[in-house]
Structures are given as C-alpha cells and as structure tokens.
Amino acid sequence: MPTLIHHPLCPHSRFIRLILNEYGVETRLIEERASERRPEFLRLNPAGRTPVLIDDDGLVVAGASVIAEYIDETRGAAAGSGRLMPLDLAERVETRRLVEWFNVKFFDEVSNWLVNEKVYKRYASAENGGGAPDMDVVRVARANVKPHMRYVGYLTGIRKWLAGDRLSYADFAAAAHISCADYLGDAPWDEDESAKHWYQRVKSRPAFRPLLADRAPGMTPGRYYAELDF
Amino acid sequence: MPTLIHHPLCPHSRFIRLILNEYGVETRLIEERASERRPEFLRLNPAGRTPVLIDDDGLVVAGASVIAEYIDETRGAAAGSGRLMPLDLAERVETRRLVEWFNVKFFDEVSNWLVNEKVYKRYASAENGGGAPDMDVVRVARANVKPHMRYVGYLTGIRKWLAGDRLSYADFAAAAHISCADYLGDAPWDEDESAKHWYQRVKSRPAFRPLLADRAPGMTPGRYYAELDF
Structure with a gap:
C-alpha cells in the first residue's frame, strides 16, 4: 500500500488525496507538520513541504504537481474513461x-x-x-x-x-x-x-468524503463545511 | 514558426528559451513586460505572467511548467537520446x-x-x-x-x-x-x-549563447556574465 505524508489542512496534500480516492488507491496516511522541519522528513523532501508519496516499491515522490504527473503515469491508464488527465x-x-x-x-x-x-x-x-x-x-x-x-x-x-x-x-x-x-x-x-x-x-x-470528515485539533470547521447543500 | 512571449530577464522565460534552443526549434521572440498587465496579454494568459508560447497551429500554452511538458509531448521524441525529459x-x-x-x-x-x-x-x-x-x-x-x-x-x-x-x-x-x-x-x-x-x-x-547576448535596457550585466571561464 502506498504511503502519503500529508497534513489534513495542507491544500496540496488534499489535491493528491482527492486523486488517490477518485482512483480507489488505498493509501496509508501519515500526518506531518512540515513547519517543524524534522530531519527525517527533510531527507524525504529537502523542499520541506507536504505532500510526499512513497509508492509500494519505495520510490519517494515529493511535491503535489510531481505526484499528480506520477499517478497519471502509473495509474491513469487503468482509470479508462475516468482518467483525470486528458489525453488530448x-x-x-x-x-x-x-x-x-x-x-x-x-x-x-x-x-x-x-x-x-x-x-x-x-x-x-x-x-x-x-x-x-x-x-x-x-x-x-x-x-x-x-x-x-x-x-x-x-x-x-x-x-x-x-x-x-x-x-x-x-x-x-x-x-x-x-x-x-x-x-x-x-x-x-x-x-x-x-x-x-x-x-x-x-x-x-465519494472521493471528497474522507476530506469532509477531517478535523484539525482545536479547530471546528465552518458551519456548512461538511454539508453537500450549503 | 512558434512565438514565445517572454522577457529577457524573466527566469521562467529563460528556462523555455533554453529548451527551445537545445531542440533547435526556431522561435519568434516577443518581449512583454508582464507587470504592465496589458489586456491583450492577459487574454493570452489570465495569470499575467511570462512566458507564453503560441504554437504553429495557434494553440496558446501559458506558464513555464506547462510549456515544458507540452514541448516534451510535441518535440521530445524527435530529440532521441537528447530528450530533456527522461523516459524512466x-x-x-x-x-x-x-x-x-x-x-x-x-x-x-x-x-x-x-x-x-x-x-x-x-x-x-x-x-x-x-x-x-x-x-x-x-x-x-x-x-x-x-x-x-x-x-x-x-x-x-x-x-x-x-x-x-x-x-x-x-x-x-x-x-x-x-x-x-x-x-x-x-x-x-x-x-x-x-x-x-x-x-x-x-x-x-550553444543553447545558452543567445541568453548571454541579452541586454536589458540600462542594465549592464555582471562582469563575467557572458564569459565561459569566470
């Protein structure tokens, strides 16, 4: 199972989570506070930012745009007509x-x-x-x-x-x-x-559902955040 | 011939010029001061930034990363072993x-x-x-x-x-x-x-040569800017 190092309120991480959810790729999520600049995290991504994807074979893919292209190249074709990167x-x-x-x-x-x-x-x-x-x-x-x-x-x-x-x-x-x-x-x-x-x-x-269940500690989301009719 | 709307000291424009030069794609260069936010330019790229490539068929491609991927998809294969985006x-x-x-x-x-x-x-x-x-x-x-x-x-x-x-x-x-x-x-x-x-x-x-000849009005480059041994 691939691992995604992310933060629940990091917008770049959310972008990748939505793609993985839409493609039905089960992923282990690990939360990281990038601003703490932990050496272990900086070794994975010297740019010091979430998200970072670690694929099944151990390949480390850092940065939202890079991960998105990588997912397209490894999982896009299997999605058929539901591919999120057009071919044209x-x-x-x-x-x-x-x-x-x-x-x-x-x-x-x-x-x-x-x-x-x-x-x-x-x-x-x-x-x-x-x-x-x-x-x-x-x-x-x-x-x-x-x-x-x-x-x-x-x-x-x-x-x-x-x-x-x-x-x-x-x-x-x-x-x-x-x-x-x-x-x-x-x-x-x-x-x-x-x-x-x-x-x-x-x-x-459905890809959005897990994001609507996210809660950042000590921060209640806006009143209509999780409602589909707002 | 494709057209590149650029600025001589816009680093993103230089990135694209180097790629086009390396691939030997003859390009018409048009200088733009993006900060002036000319309506004609904003229609081409609502983000208001150089570079913008207009290809032979009229397709407008805006933004350095987008242009780089586009050039790879349209000219990369022809470059053979000189392709600048690896296949692995x-x-x-x-x-x-x-x-x-x-x-x-x-x-x-x-x-x-x-x-x-x-x-x-x-x-x-x-x-x-x-x-x-x-x-x-x-x-x-x-x-x-x-x-x-x-x-x-x-x-x-x-x-x-x-x-x-x-x-x-x-x-x-x-x-x-x-x-x-x-x-x-x-x-x-x-x-x-x-x-x-x-x-x-x-x-x-050789791809770098045209950039070393660039001069921005009123600004002399650093002493060793154009020298290969510095």
Missing part, C-alpha cells in the same frame, strides 16, 4: 494551466496565508513564529479569494467542468485549495452562483 | 522535482526578488510600485541564494548532471534562474566549486 494535447495544456493556477497562484494569494495564519501558527512555538493569526494578513487573503471565485464561476459557466467537458485534475486542484478556505470559514459562497454549484458537484463525489 | 519513471520524478524546485522555490526565495527589485521596478511608474530597488529585499535574496548554490554543488558532486547521468530539464531550470542572478551580479560563485563547474558546462552549450 490542448486539454492537457488547459488542465495543467489550471492545476498550476491553484497550486501556485491561488496558494500564493489565498490558501497559503489562511492556513499559515489560522492553522500552522497555532502549532508553532513563539520562537518559531507561532501565535495568534495576523488578521491583516487574513483580511488580504479574504479579499484575494473573491476574483478566484469569479474566475471559477466564469469557467464553469461556459464549461461542464473547470478545464472542459470532463472532470479532471483541474477540478480537484481547485476544490482542494478552496476546501481549505471553506474549512476555515473563508470561502465566499455568495460571490458566484456558478462557482458554488460546481463546488457542490465536486464535493458530492 | 524514477528519473522523471527527480527531473520534475528539481524543475519545481527552481521554478517555484528558488523563484520565491531568490530570483523573483532580484528581478523584481532590480529590473521590473525600473520600468514601472511610481504609482505602480516603480522606483529604486529596496536593498533590504536584495540582501535577503543574496543570503537565500547561498544554500541553493550548495545544493546544486551537492547534487552535481554525486551526479554528472543535476537530475542524473544526463542533461535534463532540471539543468536548464536551474541555470535559467541562476543566470538571472548572475546577470544582476548576485550569483555567489565562490560558494561552491562543484556548482560553478556545473554552471560552466551548462553555459558552454
């Missing part, structure tokens, strides 16, 4: 563009700040930057999330799913990052109807 | 991990700050954040670059090239980002001998 060249470009959009841009502007201020700082000691969330930072992240919601709404208004006619990595990357904001009560669902309906559809998939 | 699964994982390392981590910690402070701020109007470089930021970037140099030195001390026995995307991603620091006089070549020798080897490739 232009659709691959669009899927990867949107995966990058959420894993890099949305993370830089929204999810990194929210999770760092509201979750990781709670665990860290004072000398490691721990403490109460800086609400100025949280407010900037809350403002930044709105144009992203409208962009999701725009795309899902002209397409069935985020990158085209079929569910793809793009939907799971977007939903993974947005779900962290949602857990923390910072997903503005009144911003865009189409974005909300798209999220309801992604959230209804 | 574990080598693909290692190559992508290091591409990500430089395109995301090195960029976040070093090249983004240096290029932003020393290059982009020079073009921008005062109301758009233009002005003299903030030397506190530059000093942090100069401190951050050192462990990266030692990591390159460590890897190239145990391997022929950065990701393994053969030249790969990883070498070009690393060299692209480091070459921007070098242009700006901020590559600490006394930090690690092995890193320096590796860079000399990458820099000696």
Whole structure:
C-alpha cells in the first residue's frame, strides 16, 4: 500500500488525496507538520513541504504537481474513461494551466496565508513564529479569494467542468485549495452562483468524503463545511 | 514558426528559451513586460505572467511548467537520446522535482526578488510600485541564494548532471534562474566549486549563447556574465 505524508489542512496534500480516492488507491496516511522541519522528513523532501508519496516499491515522490504527473503515469491508464488527465494535447495544456493556477497562484494569494495564519501558527512555538493569526494578513487573503471565485464561476459557466467537458485534475486542484478556505470559514459562497454549484458537484463525489470528515485539533470547521447543500 | 512571449530577464522565460534552443526549434521572440498587465496579454494568459508560447497551429500554452511538458509531448521524441525529459519513471520524478524546485522555490526565495527589485521596478511608474530597488529585499535574496548554490554543488558532486547521468530539464531550470542572478551580479560563485563547474558546462552549450547576448535596457550585466571561464 502506498504511503502519503500529508497534513489534513495542507491544500496540496488534499489535491493528491482527492486523486488517490477518485482512483480507489488505498493509501496509508501519515500526518506531518512540515513547519517543524524534522530531519527525517527533510531527507524525504529537502523542499520541506507536504505532500510526499512513497509508492509500494519505495520510490519517494515529493511535491503535489510531481505526484499528480506520477499517478497519471502509473495509474491513469487503468482509470479508462475516468482518467483525470486528458489525453488530448490542448486539454492537457488547459488542465495543467489550471492545476498550476491553484497550486501556485491561488496558494500564493489565498490558501497559503489562511492556513499559515489560522492553522500552522497555532502549532508553532513563539520562537518559531507561532501565535495568534495576523488578521491583516487574513483580511488580504479574504479579499484575494473573491476574483478566484469569479474566475471559477466564469469557467464553469461556459464549461461542464473547470478545464472542459470532463472532470479532471483541474477540478480537484481547485476544490482542494478552496476546501481549505471553506474549512476555515473563508470561502465566499455568495460571490458566484456558478462557482458554488460546481463546488457542490465536486464535493458530492465519494472521493471528497474522507476530506469532509477531517478535523484539525482545536479547530471546528465552518458551519456548512461538511454539508453537500450549503 | 512558434512565438514565445517572454522577457529577457524573466527566469521562467529563460528556462523555455533554453529548451527551445537545445531542440533547435526556431522561435519568434516577443518581449512583454508582464507587470504592465496589458489586456491583450492577459487574454493570452489570465495569470499575467511570462512566458507564453503560441504554437504553429495557434494553440496558446501559458506558464513555464506547462510549456515544458507540452514541448516534451510535441518535440521530445524527435530529440532521441537528447530528450530533456527522461523516459524512466524514477528519473522523471527527480527531473520534475528539481524543475519545481527552481521554478517555484528558488523563484520565491531568490530570483523573483532580484528581478523584481532590480529590473521590473525600473520600468514601472511610481504609482505602480516603480522606483529604486529596496536593498533590504536584495540582501535577503543574496543570503537565500547561498544554500541553493550548495545544493546544486551537492547534487552535481554525486551526479554528472543535476537530475542524473544526463542533461535534463532540471539543468536548464536551474541555470535559467541562476543566470538571472548572475546577470544582476548576485550569483555567489565562490560558494561552491562543484556548482560553478556545473554552471560552466551548462553555459558552454550553444543553447545558452543567445541568453548571454541579452541586454536589458540600462542594465549592464555582471562582469563575467557572458564569459565561459569566470
């Protein structure tokens, strides 16, 4: 059984968990607080970030985008018509563009700040930057999330799913990052109807269920976090 | 002929130019100052960043990692043994991990700050954040670059090239980002001998020549920037 080193509120880890769940790959989950920079963890991923996948043969695959490509190359073909990375060249470009959009841009502007201020700082000691969330930072992240919601709404208004006619990595990357904001009560669902309906559809998939059961110690999720009708 | 929308000192653009040069793909280069956020450019890449490739059939491919995968899928096989993305699964994982390392981590910690402070701020109007470089930021970037140099030195001390026995995307991603620091006089070549020798080897490739001829208006490159023996 492969092992995924992750954190329940790390959006990049959630992206990979959604893919593994959708493909029905049973996985051992090990929780890691990357900010503690444990030497054993840094040996697996010198970049010091979750997620890290250790496959059955012992191969260590570090980083969300790298793991996603690796899963496609090892498990994608077996998924048949449910493959999450399209085979058409232009659709691959669009899927990867949107995966990058959420894993890099949305993370830089929204999810990194929210999770760092509201979750990781709670665990860290004072000398490691721990403490109460800086609400100025949280407010900037809350403002930044709105144009992203409208962009999701725009795309899902002209397409069935985020990158085209079929569910793809793009939907799971977007939903993974947005779900962290949602857990923390910072997903503005009144911003865009189409974005909300798209999220309801992604959230209804069985692959999402284990994420809705996640609880970070000492942090109750937002009121509608686990509800499919919100 | 494909078109690449780039900036001469955008490290992500340099990564793609090196790949295209190495593969001998003649490309029309169009310079873009992404920070000006021209509507025509944002229509091509809503993320607002260089590089953007427009292929012969009109397909728009935005973002360095997306373009690199696309070039591999369209031109990689024709390169035969000179293919820059390995075919072996574990080598693909290692190559992508290091591409990500430089395109995301090195960029976040070093090249983004240096290029932003020393290059982009020079073009921008005062109301758009233009002005003299903030030397506190530059000093942090100069401190951050050192462990990266030692990591390159460590890897190239145990391997022929950065990701393994053969030249790969990883070498070009690393060299692209480091070459921007070098242009700006901020590559600490006394930090690690092995890193320096590796860079000399990458820099000696014909693919690198056009980049060594680049000149950003009003900015003379560091003294040894274009010299193969430095």
